[in-house]
Amino acid sequence: MNLGELEKLVLKYFWQVKEADAKEVHSYFEKQRGGTLNTIQSTLDRLFKKGLLSRDKQGHAFQYRAAKQRKAFIGQLIKDITQDFTIGDEDSLLTAFVSLSSELNEGQMDVLEKMIQDYRSKVSKEEKV
Amino acid sequence: MNLGELEKLVLKYFWQVKEADAKEVHSYFEKQRGGTLNTIQSTLDRLFKKGLLSRDKQGHAFQYRAAKQRKAFIGQLIKDITQDFTIGDEDSLLTAFVSLSSELNEGQMDVLEKMIQDYRSKVSKEEKV
DNA sequence: TCAAATACCGATTGACAGTCGGTTTTTCAT
């Protein structure tokens, strides 16, 4: 999945705004970068066709919203690009982690460890159900 | 950093082969996908100009090799794409981890935890020096 | 029903990878 600059901005927008139509998106971006309503519309349409936005018509215009949660989207993205550089039966997800970890500092490591603990306690809770 | 399909293959090649000239790379890829020596040469040149391969002339031809270790390269790549989707002062590296973690299973979690322990022991060793 | 709002279509531009022919430059053996 290869996204253009405007496409990325628009996606990011929808992770903060939940729902908007072309006009609203346009008025938001007009200030910071210009461009016509049409440009925004075709960008929204492109993202829709790529499955990254969903939409349905309410009254006048399509209401767009993010089709995937940010976390899931970024996770998939990372998995995809890592896949391109993994060899054979290698675990691309772990490769990604290992690659990332080489850039971590102490504090970030703490957060990561806490994250694992949270995950484990969540899992053990689910097992009891 | 946006790479083409052949560029990715060539990079991957150099993480396994250490060093090679255009002719060797070409003879390797010829079997699996065709293409002339010239195509390989310009791809090598492009990767060199992007700073992803280094080269120096030894006798006849340039000897190319990967300019970055795979781990560092993938780490940087992930950081970059995550950056595109982080907001404000958010820690893009941690965002990447959190996004990835949502796709981890138990066994992968174990490996990750072990990785952190290794890192910590390495750090404490360095502190003693 | 009709004017305004919106969606859709299609053309153009600009990047950039892939491809390769042809020319220049380099190199080594004689």
Next chain:
DNA sequence: ATGAAAAACCGACTGTCAATCGGTATTTGA
């Protein structure tokens, strides 16, 4: 030193894709 062979370099063309936007068709609500 020099000439053939090897390699590098240059430039052109193609295909793909995002961005852009004008113009037309369609939809909607007053």
